[in-house]
Amino acid sequence: xxxxxxxARSIWEGEIDFEGQRLVDLLTYALLSLSGAIAFLxxxxxxxxxQTLYIGLGGTALTFLVVVPPWPFYNQHPLPWLQARxxxxxxxxxxxxxxxxxxxxxxxxx
Amino acid sequence: xxxxxTRIQNVFGFFTSVAFSVAAVIAVSVVLIxxxxxxxLQLRNVQVVKGRPHYYSxxxxxxxxxxxxxxADLSTLFNWNTKQIFAYITAxxxxxxxxxxxxxxxxxxxxxxxxxxxxAHPNTxxxxxxxxxxxxPKTKADRLAAQKPYPPGKEPGILKLASQKPxxxxxxxxxxxxxxxxxxxxxxxxVQPWVxxxxxxxxxxxxxxxxxxxxxxxxxxxxxxxxxxxxxxLRTETGGERNRGSPA
Numbered sequence: 001x002x003x004x005x006x007x008a009r010s011i012w013e014g015e016i017d018f019e020g021q022r023l024v025d026l027l028t029y030a031l032l033s034l035s036g037a038i039a040f041l042x043x044x045x046x047x048x049x050x051q052t053l054y055i056g057l058g059g060t061a062l063t064f065l066v067v068v069p070p071w072p073f074y075n076q077h078p079l080p081w082l083q084a085r086x087x088x089x090x091x092x093x094x095x096x097x098x099x100x101x102x103x104x105x106x107x108x109x110x
Numbered sequence: 111x112x113x114x115x116t117r118i119q120n121v122f123g124f125f126t127s128v129a130f131s132v133a134a135v136i137a138v139s140v141v142l143i144x145x146x147x148x149x150x151l152q153l154r155n156v157q158v159v160k161g162r163p164h165y166y167s168x169x170x171x172x173x174x175x176x177x178x179x180x181x182a183d184l185s186t187l188f189n190w191n192t193k194q195i196f197a198y199i200t201a202x203x204x205x206x207x208x209x210x211x212x213x214x215x216x217x218x219x220x221x222x223x224x225x226x227x228x229x230a231h232p233n234t235x236x237x238x239x240x241x242x243x244x245x246x247p248k249t250k251a252d253r254l255a256a257q258k259p260y261p262p263g264k265e266p267g268i269l270k271l272a273s274q275k276p277x278x279x280x281x282x283x284x285x286x287x288x289x290x291x292x293x294x295x296x297x298x299x300x301v302q303p304w305v306x307x308x309x310x311x312x313x314x315x316x317x318x319x320x321x322x323x324x325x326x327x328x329x330x331x332x333x334x335x336x337x338x339x340x341x342x343x344l345r346t347e348t349g350g351e352r353n354r355g356s357p358a
Binding site: 012013014015021033036039040046068070 | 112117124136191304
């Protein structure tokens with residue numbers, strides 16, 4: 001059940017990695033600005049405002065399709081989680097925290 | 111942008127900014143398109159009779175019925191950003207005391223002329239037929255051409271009206287309009303765009319937009335007519351507002 005909920009959550013959230021987010025930023029601004037510019041130029045040259053409307057709305061729909069779903073090419077640089085570590089003396093030494101004592105309610109913990 | 115929802119929000123937010131910017135550029139781009147409106151407006155006949163504002167009114171007031179000829183070419187006002195044009199003719203006259211009472215201006219006729227690609231609506235002007243006969247047009251093409259806001263074979267903005275009845279009979283707030291002098295009939299228009307600011311008529315030239323030449327006629331209101339005026343002569347023109355459902 002948990003696994004199913006996890007999958008559902010992943011589909012609903014649609015996370016992408018940081019490189020993907022940067023790409024999505026760039027694509028949003030580029031595609032929308034381009035569709036606006038082309039819409040105006042085509043409409044002005046044909047003197048037909050409906051062309052501007054259709055090209056503008058079409059370009060926006062295309063942008064939504066390209067940018068919103070979590071496509072695989074937005075997930076090419078996933079960041080792996082670090083390994084779980086126990087807070088034993090060896091680990092503290094690795095962290096450079098030797099000599100630190102942690103006390104909880106009067107009792108030394110590590 | 112880590113989420114479906116944030117991506118949707120960001121794309122839509124930038125879309126509204128782009129749409130607003132494109133609309134602003136469209137509104138400004140019409141300044142580059144030249145306009146050359148021209149019109150010839152003449153008074154045909156004016157009659158002043160006594161009438162009542164409502165059937166239950168006790169006061170009788172004077173009403174002026176102004177018929178005119180109009181030959182106008184407003185087709186260059188229609189560019190890609192024009193949704194429709196509201197053309198109207200006013201009769202304006204000075205008051206009996208110009209230093210204290212301002213000038214009066216009353217609309218006697220108006221027309222809503224949509225652009226060719228604008229969606230149809232019930233208040234569209236229907237240009238009267240140019241032919242003298244009252245026969246209904248035979249072919250389907252002729253019937254469609256007779257329902258347009260311009261004469262058959264022409265384009266939106268062309269108006270050719272002869273002995274046109276007014277849509278509104280005008281009267282003065284004092285109730286007396288007979289024998290007032292120095293009245294002027296003037297053609298005006300208001301361009302209603304798809305995006306941008308409303309623009310009214312101008313006699314001055316601004317860049318590529320020429321001012322209106324013509325479209326003015328001077329006259330005096332005559333003396334009150336007695337009972338020799340026929341009721342048919344005082345009928346007014348009804349426009350598209352007649353096509354609306356009842357109650358309007």
